[in-house]
Amino acid sequence: MTSPGAHEHDATVRPAGPGAARAELGSEDAPDFLGALRRLGYQSFRPGQAEAIEVLMQRRRLLLVAPTGGGKSLTFQLPASALPGTTIVLSPLIALMADQVRALEARGVTATFLASTLPGPEISARLGNMARGHYKLVYVAPERLGAPAFREICRRIAVPLVAVDEAHCISEWGHDFRPEYLQIGELLADLPRARVLACTATATPVVRDEILSRLGLPADTPQIVRGFARPNLALHVAEEEDRRARERLVDRTLEQALGRGPGARPAGHAAEDMSSGTAIIYAPTRKVTEQETVRLVARGWRAEAYHAGLEGPQREKVQARFSRGELDVVVATNAFGMGIDRGDVRAVIHLAPPGSIEAYYQEVGRAGRDGRDALGLLLIAPGDLPLRRRLIERGGGDDSSPAPAVVEHKWNTFLELMRWAEGGSCRHDAILRYFGDEGEALGGCGRCDVCRQLSAEADDDPEATTLIVRKALSAVARIHRRFGLQAAVSLLRGAADERLERTGLVNTPTFGALREHDGAWLLRLLRRCVVAGWVDFTGDDRPVVVLTDIGRRVMRGELPARLLLPPRVRPATKDMLPETGFAGHAPKASARAREPEAVLDAAALALFERLRAHRMQVASREGVPPYVVASDRSLRDLALLRPRSRDQLLLAHGIGPAKADKYGAGLLEVIAAAG
Known part of the structure; x- marks a missing residue:
C-alpha cells in the first residue's frame, strides 16, 4: 500500500501573503484545491484559510487557533476532499458533526460520522464502508478511539490527514477538558505518515503548548493564531450587587440590543433587520437559570431555560426553537452553545463571571457572528473572588482535594478574567494580547465601556x-x-x-x-x-x-506600585451601557490609560516565545504539563524583567524558591542568550 503523502513535495514554509498562498495552492504540482474549493460551494478563501492550508501541506503539522465561525472547518475539509484516502476528523460535537456531514454530502463529498448516538448495526455498516475506502471524511467522537475495530481500520486504510477539532479539550487546563481526548496521541502514533491539524477557538500559549505535548507533536510545530478581533462587539462589564439593579441592567441590555421591548415582535422578522435577532443569557447555576427564565417570561419575553438537568428531548426542543427564531432569549448554563449556528445573536449576557477569559470569549463570541453590531455584558459582584476561590479548592465535590498546582492554575486563570474585568485599557486589545494575537490589536476599539469611560483623571x-x-x-x-x-x-x-x-x-x-x-x-x-x-x-x-x-x-516600597486606580467617581448604573452603543464609535480612550501589567514590546514578545519553546522542551523531557515548569504570566514577567540572577528570577510572578532551584538555570540561560 502506498503511504499517504509519499509523493508529495515537503518544502519549507515561505513567508507569503494571501495572494501568494492562493497561487501556491493552485500550482501544477499540488492537488486541485481551487477546484475542490468551488465544488464545496465557495468562490474564494476567507482571510487566513489559504495560508493555513499551505502551511499544513508543506509542514504536515499545524496548530490553528481561530474563533468560532472563523472558517476553521474548511482548513481540513478542503485538503480532505482533494487528497487521496480517508481523513479522520475528531470532534466532541455530535450535532455539529451530523450537520457538516449533511452539508458535505450535498456537495458530492462522501462523508459520515461515528458516535454513540447511532444504533450498533448502523455503526457496523459505516465501519465496513470506511474499511473499503468509501468515505473522504469520517467524523469521529473521541470515545470511539477506544474501539479496537476502528483503530484497526485506521491502520489498514490510507489516512492523509487527522484533524483534531476543539483541540483545547485535550489540555487539562483547557476550559472544556475531556479525558477521552487523551487517546488521540495513541491514534497519531499509529498513523505516523498522516498530516495532523489541531484546531481550537480558544487556547492561551500554555494550553497550546500542552496540546502539542499531548498529541506528541514537536515543539516547532507551526502555530497560526488569527481572527480574534471582534470590533463589532461592544463589550461591557458592570459591577452591581443589588439584585434589582442587576435585573434592570439585564432588561435594558435586552431592549437595547434587540431593538424592542418585551412582547414586541419585529415586523416581518426580516433577517437583515437587527431587531429580528435573539439573545443568550448565561447563568452560573441551574437554579438561577430557571429563576431568570421565569422572570423574563413574566415580563413578556419569549424565553426558555437550557441546562444539563433537563431531559434530552427538552434540550433539543429549546435548541430547535432557538435555531428557528421562535425565542427572544435563551437562559442557559455553559451547557448551551456548542455548535450553535445563528449569526444574529445580538447580545450575550453573563450573570456571573465564568472561570477564565477563554470560556468568556468563546461564550460572548456567539454574539454578532454576522458581523453586525452586538453587545456583551458581564455582571460581577464583590463576592465573586472569595466564592470562586472556595469553589476551586473544593474541586469536583468528592472527598479528595485538588492538587495545589491545579488550584493555583485555576485561580490564576480566573484572576486573569477579573484583571480584564477591572479594566484599564481597551477590552478588545487586552483579550487579543491574552491570546497572543497582538498583530490584530485595534489600538482602542472606541466601543467598549473602558474606551468610552476612561478619561484623563484615570491617569493618576x-x-x-x-x-x-x-x-x-x-x-x-x-x-x-x-x-x-x-x-x-x-x-x-x-x-x-x-x-x-x-x-x-x-x-x-x-x-x-x-x-x-x-x-x-x-x-x-x-x-x-x-x-x-x-x-x-x-x-x-x-x-x-x-x-x-x-x-x-x-x-515597603521595594517594588513599584504599578496599578491603575479605580475611577474617582464610579459611573452611575444607567450609564454603564451607552445609549449610542450601536449608533457609532466614541472617541478612542486616552493614550495615557494603561493596564495594571505592562504590554510586551517586540523584543519582549520574542523572548516570551523563546521561553515558551524552552518550557515545551523541558515539559516534554520530564513528562509534565507545561504549566508545571512556568505559567504564561510567569514567562511574560520574565520577558519584561530579564533577570540575570536567581534573586532577580524570584521577582517574577509564580517563581518561588523551589521552582527557581529546579528550572531557574535553564530559564536564565534562555534569557542570557537573548542578549
Missing part, C-alpha cells in the same frame, strides 16, 4: 498612586489571615467595626488612613490589589485575606 499621579496602594496594603497586613476584605475597608475608612475594636486595630495609624474615599471605591481598589497578585485569599469557608510576599515588598 504615580506618587499619589503609590501612597494610596501602600496604605491599602498596610491595612491588609494588619488583618493578615484574620478577616476578609470588608474588614480592610472598614480599617481604611476608620469605620465602626466590632472586629477592629476587639483586636485593637482602631489604635493603629492605618485606621482611617484613606477615610476620604467611600467603601465601594476602597473595595474595588483592594480587589485590584488581589488581581495584581499582592493580596490573596485562604480557602476557608469564610475566606480571609493574606498579604503575599510581593505585596509586602510593594507595601
Whole structure:
C-alpha cells in the first residue's frame, strides 16, 4: 500500500501573503484545491484559510487557533476532499458533526460520522464502508478511539490527514477538558505518515503548548493564531450587587440590543433587520437559570431555560426553537452553545463571571457572528473572588482535594478574567494580547465601556498612586489571615467595626488612613490589589485575606506600585451601557490609560516565545504539563524583567524558591542568550 503523502513535495514554509498562498495552492504540482474549493460551494478563501492550508501541506503539522465561525472547518475539509484516502476528523460535537456531514454530502463529498448516538448495526455498516475506502471524511467522537475495530481500520486504510477539532479539550487546563481526548496521541502514533491539524477557538500559549505535548507533536510545530478581533462587539462589564439593579441592567441590555421591548415582535422578522435577532443569557447555576427564565417570561419575553438537568428531548426542543427564531432569549448554563449556528445573536449576557477569559470569549463570541453590531455584558459582584476561590479548592465535590498546582492554575486563570474585568485599557486589545494575537490589536476599539469611560483623571499621579496602594496594603497586613476584605475597608475608612475594636486595630495609624474615599471605591481598589497578585485569599469557608510576599515588598516600597486606580467617581448604573452603543464609535480612550501589567514590546514578545519553546522542551523531557515548569504570566514577567540572577528570577510572578532551584538555570540561560 502506498503511504499517504509519499509523493508529495515537503518544502519549507515561505513567508507569503494571501495572494501568494492562493497561487501556491493552485500550482501544477499540488492537488486541485481551487477546484475542490468551488465544488464545496465557495468562490474564494476567507482571510487566513489559504495560508493555513499551505502551511499544513508543506509542514504536515499545524496548530490553528481561530474563533468560532472563523472558517476553521474548511482548513481540513478542503485538503480532505482533494487528497487521496480517508481523513479522520475528531470532534466532541455530535450535532455539529451530523450537520457538516449533511452539508458535505450535498456537495458530492462522501462523508459520515461515528458516535454513540447511532444504533450498533448502523455503526457496523459505516465501519465496513470506511474499511473499503468509501468515505473522504469520517467524523469521529473521541470515545470511539477506544474501539479496537476502528483503530484497526485506521491502520489498514490510507489516512492523509487527522484533524483534531476543539483541540483545547485535550489540555487539562483547557476550559472544556475531556479525558477521552487523551487517546488521540495513541491514534497519531499509529498513523505516523498522516498530516495532523489541531484546531481550537480558544487556547492561551500554555494550553497550546500542552496540546502539542499531548498529541506528541514537536515543539516547532507551526502555530497560526488569527481572527480574534471582534470590533463589532461592544463589550461591557458592570459591577452591581443589588439584585434589582442587576435585573434592570439585564432588561435594558435586552431592549437595547434587540431593538424592542418585551412582547414586541419585529415586523416581518426580516433577517437583515437587527431587531429580528435573539439573545443568550448565561447563568452560573441551574437554579438561577430557571429563576431568570421565569422572570423574563413574566415580563413578556419569549424565553426558555437550557441546562444539563433537563431531559434530552427538552434540550433539543429549546435548541430547535432557538435555531428557528421562535425565542427572544435563551437562559442557559455553559451547557448551551456548542455548535450553535445563528449569526444574529445580538447580545450575550453573563450573570456571573465564568472561570477564565477563554470560556468568556468563546461564550460572548456567539454574539454578532454576522458581523453586525452586538453587545456583551458581564455582571460581577464583590463576592465573586472569595466564592470562586472556595469553589476551586473544593474541586469536583468528592472527598479528595485538588492538587495545589491545579488550584493555583485555576485561580490564576480566573484572576486573569477579573484583571480584564477591572479594566484599564481597551477590552478588545487586552483579550487579543491574552491570546497572543497582538498583530490584530485595534489600538482602542472606541466601543467598549473602558474606551468610552476612561478619561484623563484615570491617569493618576504615580506618587499619589503609590501612597494610596501602600496604605491599602498596610491595612491588609494588619488583618493578615484574620478577616476578609470588608474588614480592610472598614480599617481604611476608620469605620465602626466590632472586629477592629476587639483586636485593637482602631489604635493603629492605618485606621482611617484613606477615610476620604467611600467603601465601594476602597473595595474595588483592594480587589485590584488581589488581581495584581499582592493580596490573596485562604480557602476557608469564610475566606480571609493574606498579604503575599510581593505585596509586602510593594507595601515597603521595594517594588513599584504599578496599578491603575479605580475611577474617582464610579459611573452611575444607567450609564454603564451607552445609549449610542450601536449608533457609532466614541472617541478612542486616552493614550495615557494603561493596564495594571505592562504590554510586551517586540523584543519582549520574542523572548516570551523563546521561553515558551524552552518550557515545551523541558515539559516534554520530564513528562509534565507545561504549566508545571512556568505559567504564561510567569514567562511574560520574565520577558519584561530579564533577570540575570536567581534573586532577580524570584521577582517574577509564580517563581518561588523551589521552582527557581529546579528550572531557574535553564530559564536564565534562555534569557542570557537573548542578549
